[in-house]
Amino acid sequence: MIKLRFMSGLAPVQLRRLAAVAAEGSFEAAARLLHVTPSAVSQRIKALEETVGQVLVRRHRPCDVTEAGRPLLRLAGQLALLEREALAEARGSLGVDPGRTRVAVVVNADSLATWFPPALARLPAEPGFSFDLRQDDQDHSAELLRAGTVMAAVTAQREPVQGCRARPLGAMRYRALAAPPMVDRWFADGLTRAALAAAPVVVFDRKDRLQHRFLRTVTGRALDPPVHYVPSVPAFSAAIRLGLGWGLVPEQIAEDDVAGGSCVDIAPGRVVDVPLYWQHWHLDSPVLVALTAAVRAVAAETLRPVTGQDC
Amino acid sequence: MIKLRFMSGLAPVQLRRLAAVAAEGSFEAAARLLHVTPSAVSQRIKALEETVGQVLVRRHRPCDVTEAGRPLLRLAGQLALLEREALAEARGSLGVDPGRTRVAVVVNADSLATWFPPALARLPAEPGFSFDLRQDDQDHSAELLRAGTVMAAVTAQREPVQGCRARPLGAMRYRALAAPPMVDRWFADGLTRAALAAAPVVVFDRKDRLQHRFLRTVTGRALDPPVHYVPSVPAFSAAIRLGLGWGLVPEQIAEDDVAGGSCVDIAPGRVVDVPLYWQHWHLDSPVLVALTAAVRAVAAETLRPVTGQDC
Structure with missing residues (x-):
């Protein structure tokens, strides 16, 4: 694992703990995922909160990330992806990466139930992917993108979420x-x-x-x-x-x-006809490029061209 | 509408406003549903909170009901059902009831996608029903039952939720x-x-x-x-x-x-095999009796007898 430390005092290990708590919904589950103790998770998050001077995690069941925590969560997800890809490239091949690249996407219910899954099957077999899909309506999708919980979304929302790019996919x-x-x-x-x-x-x-x-x-x-x-x-x-x-x-x-x-x-x-959009992190990542290409190809085959007429 | 007032000082109109806010998620949407102004909704809830001496609604987006509000929410749902049924009976026929009886049920995803919908089609055509289904896992189901948001649940949870009765349906x-x-x-x-x-x-x-x-x-x-x-x-x-x-x-x-x-x-x-249970309000209501009969009949035809062996 690359050990980075930013000028700002943010440590990637703290960001990873934050991301794990957000994804798993509790300190205990995050600790299991990371093979550390819950108190180790808690200490890192506390340290991060002290650095930032804000509460970042609401200690509910399930835990959720505060407004202040969201930009850090997105940063955590983007760092994890870039770090993994840089490592794989440095090792000379995507195939030798021992882990799987987590691909987190939120998809509206009708797309998820019909045309979306075949796009996943078109991704290259290597590196191995771990798909983390969410089903949701457009409001929640924007929220998940903003928080960095997902790297991309299939949504009816046309306006790009902050830090994201939106491309038309065609109409359902x-x-x-x-x-x-x-x-x-x-x-x-x-x-x-x-x-x-x-x-x-x-x-x-x-x-x-x-x-x-x-x-x-x-x-x-x-x-x-x-x-x-x-x-x-x-x-x-x-x-x-x-x-x-x-x-x-x-x-x-x-x-x-x-x-x-x-x-x-x-x-x-x-x-x-309901026009759908592919919103994704504005990030130069091979995984996002491959996913975007697969999603756009399947959408072009199964969705309708947008005519401007819309109910 | 029957005007009731309890010895306790709780007014059914206040409970109805509380139920509408919980169901719709905001004071504005509740007001639209009830054809009153948002401030009329807000005043009734405030009065109810003063009577009880507790905050009952967290003013989030969406609004949710506090722990203290949950028993009142269940009471609101039970009163609405009993009142509607008593009125219909008093009028001599179920058919003349001008409104539709709201049937709110939470169902686990696999049941909802397979055997559950045909049970709804077996209910008598009169009185008209308005189905308000939710899809959820067992934890959330218990919560919705406790809060009275739903009157019944198809769930893997065997222990009856407080105020509810649990009957085995068979195994998926x-x-x-x-x-x-x-x-x-x-x-x-x-x-x-x-x-x-x-x-x-x-x-x-x-x-x-x-x-x-x-x-x-x-x-x-x-x-x-x-x-x-x-x-x-x-x-x-x-x-x-x-x-x-x-x-x-x-x-x-x-x-x-x-x-x-x-x-x-x-x-x-x-x-x-995953044993499933039908949990419902412990309430002598014709709608619940008819729904329970329909759900049990379809479950008996499509689910497996529970053998005691369970993964």
Whole structure:
């Protein structure tokens, strides 16, 4: 391990302890990961807090990093990656690196459930990677990027997070589906405003506004129909197949449901495209370059070109 | 709306405001839901805090309820359900109830992605239900039950949460799968200790200990192989099919993967059964009775009898 010490008095070992506590959620788990005692973790973090003059970790269960701790956490992650890559290069080959490079990425739920995993399988086999994926909505994604907990994100947020670069990936296309009995009961006369105001709708969670934006686009009005919250991609499409409500389903999943006859497209020709972005640390790292290339290649094959029209 | 006031000085309207803030995460969103102003929400909560003599809501983004607020939150949920059911009964029919009964349940990720949604479709069509599902691990489930945020849970936790009843549902059966190229590379000589110590494994998240328990059962030792964290049920099984690692897959999903040839059962005959429990408020409510019957019926058809053997 390279022993660095910055002019500022920050020691990389302290930053590593901070990163481990943030990733594992407790001093005990961080200590297990690092093969040291919990009190050794605690002392290093205390020393770091004294250097900075701020509380960096809230001692909750799970522990989390304060606002003041976030830039240091991102620095820790960036240092760890650069150090590992420099070492591997110095040894003359990526292959001899004994450890695995941790690739931490946060991905929105629909991408994670459909097109994203194949991108990971396209990374070169060496150096070995350890994928640390998170599933989340766009608010939390920005937070994780800012804190350096993840090095990249697939997100609907276009504005680059501080210290990051954002590139367009293409649009996820959604189709409005319902089961045939639901269509018979509610939409025999089509998508009338009265039907859409009363028919139950399946929504992923409280942050998912896609269905409500679709309602406003179709009817010109903000409607407030009965809602079922189903925060799991397979359960979401199952709820629609079972006739609990209509909802917007990624085309990758919608295709099979419509072809199999379990669902009907209730608004044929009227799709909803959600542009997605690849946000990543602005860092010259071979791992990030390889990951970015793999993600962009798979996205180009599976997502839609962004047309500017957006629900 | 029935106007109740308890001897204790607690007003149901205050409890309803508390429940709305807890469910929506902010005073503004709670106000929108209740069609009142944010300051009206704030005043009621303040009055409730004065009555109780404790801070009940932490004013974060999102807001959360303090330890002192949790029993009141559970009371709020129970009162809302009982009141709605009493009203509907008083009116002579469940059907005339103009609103929808909110059914809030937390379900572990694998159940939510497989057998749970069909249980919801078995509830009687009237009164209309509004399902408010959450996906979570067992720790968080107990917390949500205790706080009254949910009325029931599908969880691996056997001990009843305070104020709740726990009934066994049967066991979710897992099989150890890997893609054929992964088997060729790592398990040509079977599940040796050396192979299992080195072969990468797919794990749902940091709370998922299933794969590590399996390793200990098979090898008699705690092993620490390279881990990929993939916290999405469809992405988890995709990661295994893509050859990123081996992992334990619910039999409902494993069956198709093995039949389709994308995966191999690396430990045939050696299954892992995880007993699941239905925990629900100890409350004499028709909705809870109907939901419990539907969940138990579907579980009886899809889960395995618990044999006592458990990984």
